Amino acid sequence: MTTTAKSEKDRVVIFDTTLRDGEQCPGATMTHEEKLEVAELLDDMGVDIIEAGFPIASEGDFAAVHEIATRAKNAVICGLSRAAFKDIDRCAEAIKPAKRKRIHTFLSTSPVHMKYKLQKEPHEVLDMVIAQVTRARGHTDDVEWSAEDATRTEHDFLCRCVEAAIKAGATTINIPDTVGYTVPEEYFRLIKMLRDRVPNSDQARFSVHCHNDLGMAVANSLAGVNGGARQIECTINGIGERAGNAALEEAVMAINVRNDVLPFWTGINATMLTRASKLVSAATSFPVQFNKAIVGRNAFAHESGIHQDGMLKHTQTYEIMTPETVGVKQTSLVMGKHSGRHAFVHKLEELGYKLGDNQLEDAFTRFKALADRKKQIYDEDIEALVDEEIAHAQDRVKLVSLSVIAGTRGPQRATMKLDIDGRGMLEECEGNGPVDAIFNCIKTLVPHEAVLELYQVHAVTEGTDAQAEVSVRLAEKGRSVTARGADPDTLVASAKAYLGALNKLMVRRQRGGVAVSESRVHSTDVG
Numbered sequence: 001m002t003t004t005a006k007s008e009k010d011r012v013v014i015f016d017t018t019l020r021d022g023e024q025c026p027g028a029t030m031t032h033e034e035k036l037e038v039a040e041l042l043d044d045m046g047v048d049i050i051e052a053g054f055p056i057a058s059e060g061d062f063a064a065v066h067e068i069a070t071r072a073k074n075a076v077i078c079g080l081s082r083a084a085f086k087d088i089d090r091c092a093e094a095i096k097p098a099k100r101k102r103i104h105t106f107l108s109t110s111p112v113h114m115k116y117k118l119q120k121e122p123h124e125v126l127d128m129v130i131a132q133v134t135r136a137r138g139h140t141d142d143v144e145w146s147a148e149d150a151t152r153t154e155h156d157f158l159c160r161c162v163e164a165a166i167k168a169g170a171t172t173i174n175i176p177d178t179v180g181y182t183v184p185e186e187y188f189r190l191i192k193m194l195r196d197r198v199p200n201s202d203q204a205r206f207s208v209h210c211h212n213d214l215g216m217a218v219a220n221s222l223a224g225v226n227g228g229a230r231q232i233e234c235t236i237n238g239i240g241e242r243a244g245n246a247a248l249e250e251a252v253m254a255i256n257v258r259n260d261v262l263p264f265w266t267g268i269n270a271t272m273l274t275r276a277s278k279l280v281s282a283a284t285s286f287p288v289q290f291n292k293a294i295v296g297r298n299a300f301a302h303e304s305g306i307h308q309d310g311m312l313k314h315t316q317t318y319e320i321m322t323p324e325t326v327g328v329k330q331t332s333l334v335m336g337k338h339s340g341r342h343a344f345v346h347k348l349e350e351l352g353y354k355l356g357d358n359q360l361e362d363a364f365t366r367f368k369a370l371a372d373r374k375k376q377i378y379d380e381d382i383e384a385l386v387d388e389e390i391a392h393a394q395d396r397v398k399l400v401s402l403s404v405i406a407g408t409r410g411p412q413r414a415t416m417k418l419d420i421d422g423r424g425m426l427e428e429c430e431g432n433g434p435v436d437a438i439f440n441c442i443k444t445l446v447p448h449e450a451v452l453e454l455y456q457v458h459a460v461t462e463g464t465d466a467q468a469e470v471s472v473r474l475a476e477k478g479r480s481v482t483a484r485g486a487d488p489d490t491l492v493a494s495a496k497a498y499l500g501a502l503n504k505l506m507v508r509r510q511r512g513g514v515a516v517s518e519s520r521v522h523s524t525d526v527g
Helices: 032-045 059-071 085-095 111-118 122-137 155-168 184-197 217-226 248-257 270-284 305-313 341-350 357-373 379-391 434-445 490-511
Strands: 013-016 049-053 076-081 101-108 143-148 172-177 205-210 231-234 397-405 412-420 423-431 451-459 468-476 479-487
Touching (some): 013 205, 032 059, 101 111, 101 172, 155 172, 172 184, 172 231, 184 205, 205 217, 397 490, 451 490, 468 490
Parallel strands (some): 013 231, 049 076, 101 143, 143 172
Antiparallel strands (some): 451 468
């Protein structure tokens, strides 16, 4: 970043919506504890506003927002609400404990949304804007108003709505590209037009919220900042509905690295970006693509001979930022079966993990077992091992043992032992292939109606002894959960992934007041 004095007019406020818009991504639902952990890290990292959830959506969402508001140290805690007064009042109740709080309320303004979604005329929508902002302002001085589908809204009407919202007390005006439709030049002109045409535009901060349907969310966000916006709404790893949101790590590092053409600054501690990425990926069971900018596995990897030669001569030949600036160590220990506990702890710290004593001991035991089965242990192997340890530490149903008979002669059979709430249960099932047999065992031991929507396998590292990482998505009553399992044995990884998703569904049923299905009584009890 530039060494010249920082001006407040050039400060870009970071509004993180990982816990709200990010969690709306199908299958990305987090547990209560995971939300609290993510919020704490965002707060420590320097995020200015944390949009903690949508309080009216469910009791679980309300409880998470309320607890995050209670624990927050520095960040403004924000809740989302629709235009309805009951939404706004519920949001105000959820964020009440926060030292600094914001209500974010929104309303559609585009012709297509007003006609088909709201079924209201423009003058009715304008009246609703004034009413909802006035109601929110009665609860807090910090009110953000969003014009949903702003980029497809007629300019004259958008100007009237923005002016009315500011006059009613909105201190932040968000101009979202809700469907990822705009392009940078167009979005720049839209933000600039609003700031030029709306008479009281100087009384509010303008914000950008861009979706990535055409792959331009970050580019559009930065174009909006160039047009005069001073708040970027974004998510860790760019998660979110459909193709996702603008990625926080990309927007922040674009400003840091290209400060010559983006002369702005943020309060984000960039060295925590990789740690945040790993935490959100583990909590949501959404893997980060290898070539993801800033935090992807290959972001600072070089295999090409030409690139390696250049890097050995000078790192800047092929790297525009150093790994350390985003929390990645450039050098790493080669881990194997001869590595001790101290080296293992050091490696975990390099990778951004901090484990409790019991978790550390369990992870180290599993690491040594893996090292006995593999010639070389890669960073990705350790990440998969620890992510699984963290994700499944509180599971009610755990895999104890598994043996499978497979091959061309058939039938394929699986014998499985599970620990279910402290009881050992054993079952043997046939299936149309070994994976089907395994999943049939689970369904027999833990009866449920969930539908398997996704079963996906990929190797964590190269080689025939690579760990397999399996992703499983289960759907129940219109909601989906995703979990991952890793193991050198693909079938064991498959069982772990399915059980991980099933445990998430159990937590959801408990929170929803629905009793968890008991294990079938005629299974062999070996506990």
